[in-house]
Amino acid sequence: MSIRHVVLSDLHLGARDSLLTHVHGSGEIAEGPSEVLAAFANGMRETLGDDPKPQLVLLGDALDLGLSPFGDVSKSFLQLLDAFYPEGGSDLFEREIIYIAGNHDHHLWRIAQDNGFLSALESGQIPGDLDSVTNIFGTPSHRCRLMESLFNHRPHLTDASVKIAYPNWGLSDNATGRAVVMHHGHYLDGMYRALSNVRGFLGDGNPLPATMRQLEQENGPWIDFLWSDLGSAGEIGNEAGSLYGTMLSAGASHDFAESIARRITGGLHAKLGINPKMELKYGITLDNLIRAGVDLTAGRAAERQRDGYGHVLGEDEIEDIGWYLGTPLANEIRRELPDMPRELSFIFGHTHKPFQDELLVDGYNVPVGIFNTGGWVLDEPTLMPVQGCAAMLVSDELEVASLRLFNDPTDGTIAPVRVEGSGRLSRLVDQASEAVDAASAHWADFSRIVHARIVEEADKRVRQMLDRSNEQVREAAE
Known part of the structure; x- marks a missing residue:
């Protein structure tokens, strides 16, 4: 048995609060990998050893x-790229990457859709x-033309390719009856x-x-509008970076939601002549619907996000x-495979809370193995106990194991990397655990570097919060 795929999610490359940027x-x-990224690559190289290089799957x-x-x-x-495919060094992964878009990078799927349509036109269809x-x-x-173009910035990697799937990608094996399906996780939200x-x-x-097609057709434009491309939205895009901070305060998130709703309804009336008080159904006005929608996303969702920091999964999640696996995913699997898999593993990210468990789902003979990758960003001044990161390992026999990389440091220490x-x-799990133990010195360096970066980032954020608080006090006094 060998590790055939390594799944990473929620790297948030380019974000200042990503441990990898x-x-x-x-x-x-800056040029070159961060200390955290370089240490992670070293640990993975030592763990994978001389086995055939696995394929990298970037899960949104x-x-x-x-x-x-x-x-x-x-x-x-x-x-x-410099960490995983160093010039003059050994590649860590195969040179064909599978990319499954998420909510923050849904725009990449939009680009792929456009390119696919244009290619069809150019071929006469x-x-x-x-x-x-x-x-x-x-x-x-x-x-994924964007990523392939970036590969071309490294002359030794011009033969690399990035294939993009959405919203799921998976593997199946008729002989074992196993299947692994990966989805970023935003449609579980x-x-x-x-x-x-x-x-x-x-x-x-x-x-x-009921189907993946309906799910994406109805909500893809909403995801693009909400989160997929704000980084290129100029000043308002920069301000969006403070949204997580706003969500940490119930009062601030309520005011934020009310402000957005007022701007939308006011703009509809002033610029388009649409009366926000027009009735849609059962006495519900357009203004009511807009306010409810904004409150759902920027208000109540904010409260759920805050409450959710204390646990991995709640009843709603x-x-x-269960709905996603039992309805749209099951319908798609039945369409593509002659038989439902005997044993399914489902990998997702999005929540930034790594865990692994089994879940009974209607339509599957045995409990589904559920694996969450966590993420590499700090959503709060420091991590909460359930937040952290993992890499998923998928074998050639489609078994899945979680390489637990880090969680919130407890009592000033961080748990060692484990499987x-x-x-x-x-x-x-047994074989990967042995490989991780053999690479324990490299993983100990990784844990030390991650811990130092978390503490550094936490101190910086606390200083920023105190500075803002002092500034507000001064403004109130004036």
Whole structure:
């Protein structure tokens, strides 16, 4: 058995609060990998050893296009290439990457859709519309032109390629009856299904889409509008970077939601002549609908985000996972495979809370193995206990193991890097644990560097908060 795929998610390259982005003291993107990134690459090299190189799967939000300019994101991706594919050194992964877009980088899927349509036109065809989704299984046909262009900035990597899938990609093995499916995780979050919810409200129907195509067609434009490309939105895009900070305060998030709603309704009336008080249904006005939608995303979602820092999954999140696996995903698997897999593993990210477990889902014979990658960014001044990061290891026999990289330091120490499974018997967990133990010196260096960076970032944020607080006191006194 060998490790065939390594899955990383929520790298948020280009974001200043990503542990992987290398920046100067002035805040500018630096050359070369950050200490954390270099230490991670060293640990992975020692762990993988001389086995055949695995394929890298980037599971969404690898590029922080939602909050960072394209230039910063591009420079930071080059840092990743220099760590994983060093000139004059040994490649860590195969030179074909699989990229599954998330919410912060959904724009990359939009680019791929456009390129696919243009290619069809150039070949003499006129498709009915853009591709909404890709097949789960098989090598994706769409290319990520942005990343491939960045590979070309390194002359020794001009033969590399990046294939983009959306919103899922997976592997199946008829012989073992196993399958692994990967999805960034944003469609498990009701915040990113807002237009489906509106459709359900207006049509008195089920707001939960039955197919992947319906899910993306209804909500893809909403994701683009909400988070996918704010990094290129100039001054307002820069201000969006403070949204997480706003969400940490109930009062601030309520005021934020009210302000957005007033601006939207006022703009509709002043610029388009649309009366916000016009009735839509059952006495519900356009103003009511807009305020409810904004409150859902910037208000109540903010409260759920704050409450969610204390646990990995709540009842609503478990229900959403059950719906996603049991309805749109199951329908797509039945369409593509002759039989449902005997054993399914599902990998996602998005929440920045790594965990592994098993979940009973209707339509599957045995509990589904659930794996979350966590993330590489600090959403708060410091990590909460459930926040952290993991890399997923997928074997050639489609077993999955979680390489737990870090969580919140407890009592001034950080837990060592280790391998964990979902609970079912796994040869991969045993073999990967032995490999990690053999590379323990490298992983100890990684843990030390990560811990130092977390403490440094926490101190910086506390100073910033105190500075803002002192400034507000001075303004009030004046």
